[in-house]
Amino acid sequence: MELIKVGVIGSGAMGSGIAQVAAMAGHEVHVYDANPVAAQSAANNLKLSIQKLVEKGKCSSEKADVILKNIFFQSSIDKLNYCELIIEAIVENLEVKKEVFSALESIVSDTCILASNTSSLSIASIASACNKPERFIGIHFFNPANIMPLVEIIPALQTDNKITNNSIELIKSWGKTVVVCKDTPGFIVNRVARSFYGEAIRLAEEGIADYATIDWAMKEIGGFKMGPFELMDFIGHDVNYKVTETVWEQLFFDPRFKPSLTQKRLYEAKRYGRKSSIGFYDYHEGAVNTEASKDVELGNYIFKRIISMLINEAIDTLYLNVASKEDIDLAMTKGVNYPKGLLRWADELGLGTVLEELESLMSTYEEDRYRPSVLLKHMVRENKHFYL
Numbered sequence: 001m002e003l004i005k006v007g008v009i010g011s012g013a014m015g016s017g018i019a020q021v022a023a024m025a026g027h028e029v030h031v032y033d034a035n036p037v038a039a040q041s042a043a044n045n046l047k048l049s050i051q052k053l054v055e056k057g058k059c060s061s062e063k064a065d066v067i068l069k070n071i072f073f074q075s076s077i078d079k080l081n082y083c084e085l086i087i088e089a090i091v092e093n094l095e096v097k098k099e100v101f102s103a104l105e106s107i108v109s110d111t112c113i114l115a116s117n118t119s120s121l122s123i124a125s126i127a128s129a130c131n132k133p134e135r136f137i138g139i140h141f142f143n144p145a146n147i148m149p150l151v152e153i154i155p156a157l158q159t160d161n162k163i164t165n166n167s168i169e170l171i172k173s174w175g176k177t178v179v180v181c182k183d184t185p186g187f188i189v190n191r192v193a194r195s196f197y198g199e200a201i202r203l204a205e206e207g208i209a210d211y212a213t214i215d216w217a218m219k220e221i222g223g224f225k226m227g228p229f230e231l232m233d234f235i236g237h238d239v240n241y242k243v244t245e246t247v248w249e250q251l252f253f254d255p256r257f258k259p260s261l262t263q264k265r266l267y268e269a270k271r272y273g274r275k276s277s278i279g280f281y282d283y284h285e286g287a288v289n290t291e292a293s294k295d296v297e298l299g300n301y302i303f304k305r306i307i308s309m310l311i312n313e314a315i316d317t318l319y320l321n322v323a324s325k326e327d328i329d330l331a332m333t334k335g336v337n338y339p340k341g342l343l344r345w346a347d348e349l350g351l352g353t354v355l356e357e358l359e360s361l362m363s364t365y366e367e368d369r370y371r372p373s374v375l376l377k378h379m380v381r382e383n384k385h386f387y388l
């Protein structure tokens, strides 16, 4: 792969990780942040992060020197004029992003690829701010970008196929696992994962089980690395609630994605989770949290309900052609560490079992959130599988 010059705008959590990945792949990287304090702290953190790799023997000190010398923190966006790819990772605000890209177009060459790392905004609408929207694409890394292997590539309606193919090849050459998805709310991971959180909260709201028991069930029976409540507290309710709300609004208020009042109140009370020492759990020193009941029958009920909701969403994502079945499974295992791809899991559990569970929930609650995907119904009727 040609070692093009890469620009990164925004040097926060994501921008600094993306700059590190690009520099480690051998590129000259130019980083610009509107806030000089943020840029300085990113420069310090990058040094520490690369030093750590040297200490762990994952990078030689000679290579570390080359990497660090290849990252330039620029005080003006104009200095990104020679870059051939620019990835934006600034504040999640459509108007601000549009302003940045329309300013960038007057600086860079006609062939420079412009990309956004947005988690929730429409790629088509950011692209519409450009004179040449065909060079615009979504390149969505996961946090921390230098560690998480997955990158979602999202061509907008306007994106030229050549730009999509070049972006896929380039990001693969950075050692990342690439999946391609349609420009739809939440892309793959942030769409499919919603019910892992939403159904868990619903179970707790109904008093069926407490947080600790639901977390225990999903880890012990489901094999997930973290339970939904631990994970939401880890991500932070400021981020997790906002993603849920945005995906729901952008899917025209589809009840399957409806946020919960429980999480909204945590967000409003600034009980963000680990970062504020309290969320679903209390992390203050000496705090005592409820222990899991470890009731296997209850655990099986919890697991079956949440996994059926997750599988239904993965199947609907396939049904609506958001991504291929292989990419949907890869996205969930590489982007959020699920123990198995959900479509493969569906085959193992039996599609009929999943449909039965959803139909039983639908008939009990009479709520559209339990609506089975049309594809699931077709596949059960025709006795089909995804992989077997």
Ligand SMILES: NC(=O)c1ccc[n+]([C@@H]2O[C@H](COP(=O)([O-])OP(=O)(O)OC[C@H]3O[C@@H](n4cnc5c(N)ncnc54)[C@H](O)[C@@H]3O)[C@@H](O)[C@H]2O)c1
Residues within 6 Å of the ligand: 009, 010, 011, 012, 013, 014, 015, 032, 033, 034, 035, 038, 039, 088, 089, 090, 091, 092, 093, 096, 100, 117, 118, 119, 120, 140, 141, 142, 143
């Ligand atoms: N944090 C995550 O888990 C995550 C994961 C994937 C994608 N994203 C997306 O990545 C983007 C950045 O998120 P983050 O978590 O790194 O945010 P952050 O708040 O850590 O960093 C944003 C940086 O952008 C800078 N900035 C703001 N406006 C700017 C402008 N006009 N010009 C230049 N710099 C500007 C800020 O000074 C800040 O340093 C967002 O679009 C977010 O949705 C975040």
